[in-house]
Amino acid sequence: MAGRHRAKRSPSWAKPTALGVGAASMLAFTVWFTSGLWGNDTENGGGGAAALAASAGPTEQHRLVKPSPTTSRKPVPTSTTTTPPPSPSPTPTTTTESSSEEPPPPPPPPPPPPPESCSTELEGTQPHVAQVGNHVLTKFEVDSVGGVGSRSGASDHPSGLALDFMVDSATGDQIADYVLAHQEEFGVTYVIWEQQYNDGSGWSMMEDRGSATANHYDHVHVSFEESADVSVTC
Numbered sequence: 001m002a003g004r005h006r007a008k009r010s011p012s013w014a015k016p017t018a019l020g021v022g023a024a025s026m027l028a029f030t031v032w033f034t035s036g037l038w039g040n041d042t043e044n045g046g047g048g049a050a051a052l053a054a055s056a057g058p059t060e061q062h063r064l065v066k067p068s069p070t071t072s073r074k075p076v077p078t079s080t081t082t083t084p085p086p087s088p089s090p091t092p093t094t095t096t097e098s099s100s101e102e103p104p105p106p107p108p109p110p111p112p113p114p115p116e117s118c119s120t121e122l123e124g125t126q127p128h129v130a131q132v133g134n135h136v137l138t139k140f141e142v143d144s145v146g147g148v149g150s151r152s153g154a155s156d157h158p159s160g161l162a163l164d165f166m167v168d169s170a171t172g173d174q175i176a177d178y179v180l181a182h183q184e185e186f187g188v189t190y191v192i193w194e195q196q197y198n199d200g201s202g203w204s205m206m207e208d209r210g211s212a213t214a215n216h217y218d219h220v221h222v223s224f225e226e227s228a229d230v231s232v233t234c
Contacts, residue, residue, distance in 0.1 A: 115233035123147020125160040128230035132179075132186045132222075133163045135232040140175055142167055146219070156189075156223040165220045169194075175220045187228020192221040 118134040120127035125147040133145060146164035149157045156162035165175055176193040179186060183200050190199040195206050195215040209215050 118232050118234040123163070125163065126224070126226075128187060128228050129161055129163060129224045131230050131232050132188075132224070134234055136165065136175060136179070138234045139178070140165075140167070140171055142171070142175075159226075161226060162221060162223045165222070166218060167220060169217075172220050179220075179222055185230070186232070187225040187230050189223045189225055191223075192216045 118131040118138075120130045122130035122133040123145055125133065129147075133147075136142070137145070143166040146166070147157070147162075148160045151157050157164075165172070167175060172193055176191050176198070179188055179191055180198060180200065182188075190197060192198075192206070194217050195208070196203045197206050198204070206215070212218050
């Protein structure tokens with residue numbers, strides 16, 4: 001009809017396009033809204049997400065559940081303290097109970113044997129003369145001893161009542177002094193040494209006989225009593 005306008009019909013693609021645009025807008029809004037709820041849920045302890053999950057359908061609830069983060073624990077440090085090895089236990093000391101009775105003391109050592117009497121034999125002299133001569137030899141260094149022998153003048157040597165100790169000057173002094181100190185004990189009558197004579201009353205000079213031996217410078221002459229009682233040890 002003239003003058004009647006027909007209504008314009010929308011093209012066939014317009015409706016699907018509009019539906020697509022609306023669905024996209026709805027999807028964008030849902031993402032924005034969900035992100036906001038998820039942030040609030042994190043800050044508020046998950047209450048927003050739980051409410052959204054409750055209101056959403058089964059499919060959407062499954063999508064909105066955020067998996068719990070895996071909590072990694074730090075390894076527990078192992079103690080580095082080293083336990084020292086146990087010290088060895090001391091060896092028990094065995095205590096021996098002392099006996100109530102003490103053992104008897106050991107016997108005293110035997111007394112030393114008495115000194116032996118000096119030999120009665122020396123250069124053919126009388127026994128008591130030999131005893132004194134051997135006694136003197138144990139105390140002094142003597143080169144040699146003269147006993148029985150012939151002499152040109154008066155002497156006690158032929159009868160075995162005299163001894164000649166061949167010595168140096170220092171040893172001769174010691175022997176002469178020692179014999180005179182024991183004159184009575186040894187039965188000595190007199191001593192001649194270095195051209196001097198002594199019968200116990202002091203030293204007196206003698207005449208020069210011409211030689212060191214004749215003047216008794218190299219030996220001490222000792223004369224003895226004939227029947228003296230002598231007992232000396234060596």
